[in-house]
Amino acid sequence: MTGRGRTAPGALPVLGHALPLGRRPLDFLASLPAHGDLVRIKLGPVPFHVLCDPDLVHQVLVDDRTYDKGGAIFDLVRTLAGNGLATCPHRDHRRQRRLLQPAFHRDRLPLYAEVMSSEITAMLDGWRPGRRLDVLAEMNGLTATLATRTLFAAHLDDATFAELRQCMHDALTGMMRRMILPWRWLNHLPTPGNRRFERARRRLRHYVARLTTDYRRTGVDHGDLLSILLAVRDDDGRALTEAEIHDQVFTFYLGGSETTAPLLSWALYLLARNPGVRERLHAEVDAVLGGRIAGHDDLPALDLTRRVLLETLRLYPPGWLFTRVTTRPVELAGHRLPAGSVVLYSPHIVHHRADLFPDPERFDPDRWRDDTDRLPRGVFTPFGGGARKCIGEVFATIEATLALASITARWQLDPLPGARTRLAPRLSSHLRSLPMSLRERRTAV
Template identity: 55%
Template structure:
């Protein structure tokens, strides 16, 4: 029997402003409160109506029908202006072709080959750490994920100077994109201010590097086993591949998607482990047993059960992508309510992941809720760290592999301890839900076999 969905209107709208103040001052609390009202809840953004999807099945229905409920709304429309028409920001009209062309870069055999690069970059990072050192965890994880992404994307021709250029450019671009996407359009973006000049210079520098590498790769004419080789050689059924402009857009999109989400995920993992010593001990026992002192590789992931559950539960509690929009491309009906073309819909993985009817005690960090014997039949749409449907994240397998290899390898050699008195909070003024401030103290540890020898 089909479920009957309920609709409601959120209370507390202010004249002219609507619910804008609630979304700015306490968006997570406001969003999670809506699920008690109905499955589809109307909110006001200034004078405009929008709807928040609060039910997992209803959300899944919308995500499956990406023709009717297309990527659009304030975030994507603005993101398209800043990032170009890449895989994340493009509309349904362009998505099918782009995804078909890029998909081979994320097939399992490619992901396995990238894993060696991941392990090497993890070791390069942690070899620079010192016992007792206090680190900015988010900054360290950003450095790691930029290096991993750069080396998996451009394995054939990249050197240390290129990686430094990418790192410096991405720091500026990330802040600039967040400011432009999250804030309303303003004339300030066009003024020759220092922040605007730095943003345009960083974006131009990354584009110039991409064009240089396109020329180098085409001149070499070989598959370097990396993502960039796939982007250059991909062709559809008509033999048409990606243009240079489209490759530029995909490179920027891949960097932003991979670096921001993975750095944020790993940062939350370290914070949660530091706050839960028992679970941290279970993780250390596992990585010492499975790895026995060596760097993790792709073949280890299947045996790293605790590691995987820690990552999954972190993604449930603190999904990096916490709020997304869709736009109706034609008149339609949803939950029994007629919606005109151009209606904006919001869906929030954070909201769905914190429903008490789906996850008992939803604010508790409990990796064991993902043990096979504990996992009940979840509704489709109840767990959406990577989205769903045709627009599901193309790099989900790659992301899980990177997180698993990084977490297991680092945890086998280091323990990250919290700094007392520091109140870590999620930032909601960014495109991702990152923990700030997150400074932790490094404690060097020995793998189990070395402890036994000692």
């Protein structure tokens, strides 16, 4: 490949680019635009065509018929989430989207926000001044609880809930490892990691099947997402099958727990590293909340909170790597790609281009004073784009805004001296851990 794209340097025999992508994935991806708009990399024997230009990203995202969901990442997610809304091919997407849209209607969002505020209160009431806190673990716990509460209003017992979270962790870790490894036959070896992955997958299916059976038996509408999944009908009067319900449950669980936790963790980390911004945020939440927990009605007044989250999404988009597969021969960036070619895009690549975001490594929420709709196409895609844009974008934004405003209204979090922050990309750009100290704030009103 020449001109607007070529093969990235540094490929190793047999492995291709698997080592740099596995060791320092975001740095490796951010280096690719220097080699063209469309850059070819290899993972083992498999070629991937990486999109480094926002126009190309937009072109691929809006034409989901030609660039269909598929490739290594979606193949692996399907081992857990099956044919859910986020992973299904184009032929199934329209029906699923129409069936599931009522779950995210604007009339339901205040009800979800009420659950969010309640669980945020429970978390913050357990914090104590001077305590050493693993922020990532706390945010994982919060978002997993919120995902479970909004999916299943009929509460799970503590032991089941703890195992559900552990199974999800093992499944997500296993999927990331399998994505990087170029040889699929390794996934079938009886290694400890493969055994943990298979056990997690079996247990997760068991829990959803049990809950679905319980809901059907009682016939009670709990006002949660599972109740909606059981009630919806398509234009022909058909309900979702058992397999479809399972797949949607795990699609929502993955989306609800795997993205918001790293977003909140990164936001708190960036605020601690930028005390001027943090002081301004404290002034906003003091004026709006006066020390109380944020609710749905507070959202319009939390403008800086919103911009802090947008800038965090730019620097560390939770969904950091996606693949599409061409369904027919296409021309992309002046190159002919045969049907079945794997196209890869990462929001991290475009979000860190200096020609699009001046001084791209600097944390600057004031970049977002203007409406994000004014940005060029394909420049800011933390929630995807086109018809396949994340159905839960507004849900996730509300959740993150309520949590960040409520946390910073009551507490100041500071990194512990000498603590190292390391990235551990799974399906999202997770931190390995984020130890911080808690200092209770006195609200300035």
